Amino acid sequence: MEMEKILQKVKEASRVVATLKGGVKRKILREMADAIEKNRDYLMEENEKDLQYARQANLSPALVDRLLLNEKRIKGMADALRQIASLKDPVGRVIDGWTLDNGLRIEKVKIPIGVIGIIYESRPNVTSDAGGLCFMSGNAVILKGGKEAKNSNIAIIQVLQKVLEENGLPKEIISLIPDYSREGVKWLIQQDKYLDLIIPRGGEMLIRFVTENSKVPVVKHDKGVCHTYIHKDADLKKGVKIAINAKVQRPGVCNAMETLLVDVDVAEKFLKELKQYMEEEGVELRGCEITRQYIDTKPATEEDWETEYLDKILAVRVVHGVEEAIRHINRYGSGHSDAIVTENYSVASKFLNEVDSACVYLNASTRFTDGGEFGFGAEVGISTNRLHARGPMGIDDLTTYKYVILGNGQIRE
């Protein structure tokens, strides 16, 4: 019941934030950035409680590090809010418009989605980033962070809400749900009366749970099993450079390559060169049978083709042309980001058309699938949904649209 009251207030608050002018939103976001910096000591104190708990609970050093708020990270949170304040306001943008024969003028106009629920884990900076992005796009947001970051998240929200109140706005525009039980999440994702969109960010378990139980539309940020395909007409030097970048520049992220496909015609030459570089970078290769005729690797199993390693491991498969490469990617991939390296126009066109992924690349590293790299300024994440938002999600993707129809007495005959 208490949770439902919060949701009611958030819904009411969403009507208020939806009609704020861009200038007002920018001013408030900059004040929020200043407030985050001014409250640095308080935020670090509250964060220390979470860190102590994490250490006592023997969480891994990597997880403890993700929780940590230090001076630099707090500055980063403030800077992110200032960057969001500088984005173009998506609300009110006319995306299409025309006049009917009877003189009726139709405009298709971007509007906020309404109330967005974001369910995430660990990193406390997501709290201010997501709050800022939803605010700038005219949405109210309900944040459901991880229990391990409880004190940090509450402190951040308090700082942001104080700025909202100082500006005469309902603090529920940016809300935190204080229930960390599985039942609490399940209840939340079924409240289609109050919520218009759920964005889960986290592990596969969380995403599956949300997808299967939600009555609210979900835009998921799921795994990336990304491929690079070296076609026989590839510039092999570019191919090596792109493959290495896609694998090792940051192996632990969703747009890193997990499987390399290479045409049989160039397999021997390419794989021998690649192996050398990959060994220097400490990457473990797992090859198909044909691969292992050319280079010495561990054998790849069926499971390898569908695994997101997020690590310095690469599955390698030799294929017999673009058709087989496309079939492999559409079967085993996750529809995230996949690249072909070739100088052949017809083959490239075929690959780009027929690979069914959010981002398809020609002669470039899959590591560019990123809101920042795409020029969106700030990103909500990378959607693996087919509908609503696909690929890097910018602030524009936190809107929907309405039709505004202007007449002077038209009636239907």
Next chain:
Amino acid sequence: MEMEKILQKVKEASRVVATLKGGVKRKILREMADAIEKNRDYLMEENEKDLQYARQANLSPALVDRLLLNEKRIKGMADALRQIASLKDPVGRVIDGWTLDNGLRIEKVKIPIGVIGIIYESRPNVTSDAGGLCFMSGNAVILKGGKEAKNSNIAIIQVLQKVLEENGLPKEIISLIPDYSREGVKWLIQQDKYLDLIIPRGGEMLIRFVTENSKVPVVKHDKGVCHTYIHKDADLKKGVKIAINAKVQRPGVCNAMETLLVDVDVAEKFLKELKQYMEEEGVELRGCEITRQYIDTKPATEEDWETEYLDKILAVRVVHGVEEAIRHINRYGSGHSDAIVTENYSVASKFLNEVDSACVYLNASTRFTDGGEFGFGAEVGISTNRLHARGPMGIDDLTTYKYVILGNGQIRE
């Protein structure tokens, strides 16, 4: 298991239809239209079986009429397919594009959604309309019609599938699910491995059932509780004309007006004139307390404000300005189509901005919310979703997008 095999084949077929050129699709649609006309006698014979069953089951004459396929209606189905064949192919349309500082070229390109499930009742013409729209937009479709139209639907599908096969295409591009049980529907809407979108078209019960049980994204075609608000600065002549059109031109459809709101300052004058016309048209008025001080009507209850009559009944409420009108609409409306009649610029802007509906009108009848009227050529229906597709859904709304990124060796630093 048999159903799952059908879905597997539909999924495979979706890869084929997705890559067909526009010219091929147009040719096949025109052949389908010809085939529908050539098979008129066969279609009418099969339809007669459904009609006999309907009469034996004592279905209402209105329902029996909706089932009927006569020469004129079969001609109508063929013409609809020819019209779809003349639409602009949405697949491949570049909706955005830019070049990054590093020279990477990004294009945002429309692509088919994949496999679309459409669940509908009675009218057999939906079978060919929906099949044609999905085909032209490069999607495979699974149709799940009502049991009462079983023989008609099977016959229509056979005719369409024969044309697909004659063109060397898998017939599963347009499929019919032959299971009419509730469990069958429930199973279908949970197959997110095979289906990318579900569109339910039908009564409230069906739509609620689908929304609550689906694991596949749903675009619903729900009810329309539409309002017309007569502001005190309205041109009252336009107001009367618009209100009458919105109520009586076709009362049984979702974009007809169900509630009239009128400012207290002009209520007496406006309502007295309106009552006369509405009585001539046989419309029953149900008024709020203030309304009944000016004209004699039945009293409106709380329930009336949220009822979609689909009939010659109109709820009438007197309000004290635009704020109250917006509050009423956002509380009781269904977010479908709502109109204001006024000559006042600021009031109109406020209404158009703050009413949270798919279509908001100034000085025009809500009856224009329709794919045909909007100029979409053919319509899938009118979506009451907030996301993906909102309002009249044209063939463009049966697509999603992918990012195509063209490089010449770019790697991420």
